[in-house]
Amino acid sequence: MTSHVDGNALAGSLSEIFRTDMTTAVCCCGGCGDTTTIATEMVYGTDALAHGSIVRCRSCDDVLITLVDTPERTVVRFPGITTLTVDRETPPA
Amino acid sequence: MTDWKVGTVTDTRTETPTGRSITISVDGWPGNLAGQHLDLRLTAPDGYQAVRSYSIASVGDGSTVELAVDRFPTGEVSPYLVDDVLPGDQLEVKGPLGRWFVWTPEDTRPIQLVAGGSGIVPLIAMARAHAMSGSTTAFRLLYSVRTPEDRFFADELASLESETFHVDYVYTRSTPADWPTPPRRVTRDVIEALTISAADAPGVFVCGPTGFVEAVARALVELGHDPQSVKTERFGG
Amino acid sequence: MAVFSRGFGGRARESAPDLPPGQFLTEDFPVLSAGPTPEIYTAEWSFSIRTETGAQHTWDWEQFRALPSELVSTDIHCVTRWSKLGTSWRGVSLDTLFEEVESSYDYVMAHSYGGYTTNLPLEDLLDGKAWIAYEFDGEDLDPEHGGPARLLVPHLYFWKSAKWVRGLVMMKDDEPGFWEQNGYHTYGDPWQEQRYW
Ligand SMILES: Cc1cc2nc3c(=O)[nH]c(=O)nc-3n(C[C@H](O)[C@H](O)[C@H](O)COP(=O)(O)OP(=O)(O)OC[C@H]3O[C@@H](n4cnc5c(N)ncnc54)[C@H](O)[C@@H]3O)c2cc1C
Ligand SMILES: [Zn+2]
Numbered sequence: 001m002t003s004h005v006d007g008n009a010l011a012g013s014l015s016e017i018f019r020t021d022m023t024t025a026v027c028c029c030g031g032c033g034d035t036t037t038i039a040t041e042m043v044y045g046t047d048a049l050a051h052g053s054i055v056r057c058r059s060c061d062d063v064l065i066t067l068v069d070t071p072e073r074t075v076v077r078f079p080g081i082t083t084l085t086v087d088r089e090t091p092p093a
Numbered sequence: 094m095t096d097w098k099v100g101t102v103t104d105t106r107t108e109t110p111t112g113r114s115i116t117i118s119v120d121g122w123p124g125n126l127a128g129q130h131l132d133l134r135l136t137a138p139d140g141y142q143a144v145r146s147y148s149i150a151s152v153g154d155g156s157t158v159e160l161a162v163d164r165f166p167t168g169e170v171s172p173y174l175v176d177d178v179l180p181g182d183q184l185e186v187k188g189p190l191g192r193w194f195v196w197t198p199e200d201t202r203p204i205q206l207v208a209g210g211s212g213i214v215p216l217i218a219m220a221r222a223h224a225m226s227g228s229t230t231a232f233r234l235l236y237s238v239r240t241p242e243d244r245f246f247a248d249e250l251a252s253l254e255s256e257t258f259h260v261d262y263v264y265t266r267s268t269p270a271d272w273p274t275p276p277r278r279v280t281r282d283v284i285e286a287l288t289i290s291a292a293d294a295p296g297v298f299v300c301g302p303t304g305f306v307e308a309v310a311r312a313l314v315e316l317g318h319d320p321q322s323v324k325t326e327r328f329g330g
Numbered sequence: 331m332a333v334f335s336r337g338f339g340g341r342a343r344e345s346a347p348d349l350p351p352g353q354f355l356t357e358d359f360p361v362l363s364a365g366p367t368p369e370i371y372t373a374e375w376s377f378s379i380r381t382e383t384g385a386q387h388t389w390d391w392e393q394f395r396a397l398p399s400e401l402v403s404t405d406i407h408c409v410t411r412w413s414k415l416g417t418s419w420r421g422v423s424l425d426t427l428f429e430e431v432e433s434s435y436d437y438v439m440a441h442s443y444g445g446y447t448t449n450l451p452l453e454d455l456l457d458g459k460a461w462i463a464y465e466f467d468g469e470d471l472d473p474e475h476g477g478p479a480r481l482l483v484p485h486l487y488f489w490k491s492a493k494w495v496r497g498l499v500m501m502k503d504d505e506p507g508f509w510e511q512n513g514y515h516t517y518g519d520p521w522q523e524q525r526y527w
Contacts, residue, residue, distance in 0.1 A: 003303040005327040011190035012132035021192045039193030068513040070526035075513035136332040141340045169341040183333045
């Protein structure tokens with residue numbers, strides 16, 4: 001069984017969608033208000049056998065981001081994030 | 094947007110009974126910071142693809158990267174990388190990735206590194222960057238392995254020892270002969286005895302299997318480290 | 331164009347004649363994790379079915395286990411391409427649970443402890459096609475496989491067989507559940523290879 005890893009591990013997948021390194025972006029959890037970089041949230045389902053990647057709040061487990069790659073599209077949802085702050089200075093990953 | 098780049102294996106070296114390091118020359122690799130990782134993609138003849146993340150042991154400019162991989166016996170990708178891949182073989186990589194779990198010489202805090210098993214990979218990149226830059230900040234590494242044979246980069250770590258870099262080993266299954274302590278785990282007491290104290294406000298980087306990282310990070314916070322200054326990289330497992 | 335990696339075949343993928351298209355056989359029972367495994371004590375467990383009138387039929391663990399159960403032997407097919415043949419389960423048929431339930435709605439949203447949801451047509455749950463399963467291979471269902479009880483709808487891809495199920499809510503229209511909102515097919519028939527939208 002593969003357990004969770006850090007948000008940092010999603011740098012590659014997120015870089016296919018965003019133009020900048022999203023792991024240093026700061027997100028605020030809609031469930032509990034915890035505010036931290038994506039790199040420090042928890043990621044489930046990065047292994048080969050998962051349905052998709054799920055980023056959960058490090059403090060309340062709420063689902064913040066889901067990311068599924070299908071043969072034809074990538075589907076990203078942000079069910080649990082109220083604010084996402086991306087530093088403009090951050091150079092491309 | 095980061096694209097897949099073609100890499101050619103140029104060298105492999107056995108590091109441990111279950112692991113080896115692999116050097117890959119990558120077309121268009123822009124260089125990387127210490128602590129970053131890459132995504133590695135393998136494609137089978139029938140088009141089947143597998144993607145995994147690997148930390149980068151090398152640091153700086155240049156178009157080669159060094160990885161070190163531990164074999165996960167039932168795994169899909171790691172046994173291929175540890176047992177099968179040969180110089181000349183091609184694979185694809187995407188990176189360098191992540192700007193969170195990195196150390197740069199501008200960071201002048203004392204630095205404590207804590208590695209479990211192959212978790213040494215991004216941390217040796219930091220130790221190399223520290224040595225290359227001539228940084229005078231104190232670096233200390235606590236490295237947990239099962240047995241003495243399981244140490245990755247053992248000779249290099251020994252050669253890096255200096256006034257500003259020190260390694261402490263913890264053996265969890267068997268120790269070298271005449272080692273002062275029996276095999277033990279990295280508990281809070283061990284961390285307290287062998288790492289830079291919270292009072293010195295070090296930056297801490299912890300990397301390894303998820304269970305190891307969680308236990309160490311929890312102990313560090315209990316010992317008074319500011320959770321903000323403890324950065325983690327979980328490898329899963 | 332991807333480059334091929336010499337000597338890389340991927341995990342041995344054993345196909346078999348009777349499998350749905352694109353599926354491979356596995357002997358073990360992989361665990362797909364989407365979050366922490368919820369810790370559910372049977373003393374606190376309940377299962378309910380809620381209809382459009384607000385009527386709620388609820389069973390606690392004791393009441394649930396007092397219902398007649400069935401032994402189910404079936405193949406299961408995961409959308410991540412593994413299939414496992416001849417698995418054996420014990421559970422309560424949804425026909426039994428729906429006996430007293432009155433609803434004119436045709437769709438169901440299954441809800442789980444931990445927040446997971448998945449949508450199904452009601453007719454796929456009835457007529458001996460689905461169960462609330464609480465034993466696997468003669469043992470209590472492991473928490474990592476959905477214990478104490480999970481939905482078992484083996485004729486659809488296995489993500490429809492919600493782990494840690496705690497209730498069903500009748501719906502007028504088909505609305506997507508958790509994975510169905512994220513790119514997975516709303517129905518998920520393995521024989522038609524309905525993996526994604
Ligand atoms: C940011 C990051 C950096 C990393 N850096 C390194 C590094 O420097 N060095 C290193 O060695 N590792 C590193 N890892 C771990 C690495 O990414 C892989 O997870 C590891 O190499 C195992 O991959 P694998 O393909 O061999 O195993 P996998 O095939 O992914 O198997 C993992 C688990 O899933 C199970 N499983 C998968 N498929 C099936 C199936 N069909 N049937 C049954 N069970 C199945 C396996 O039994 C096993 O328990 C890193 C991870 C991350 C997130
Ligand atoms: Zn939260």
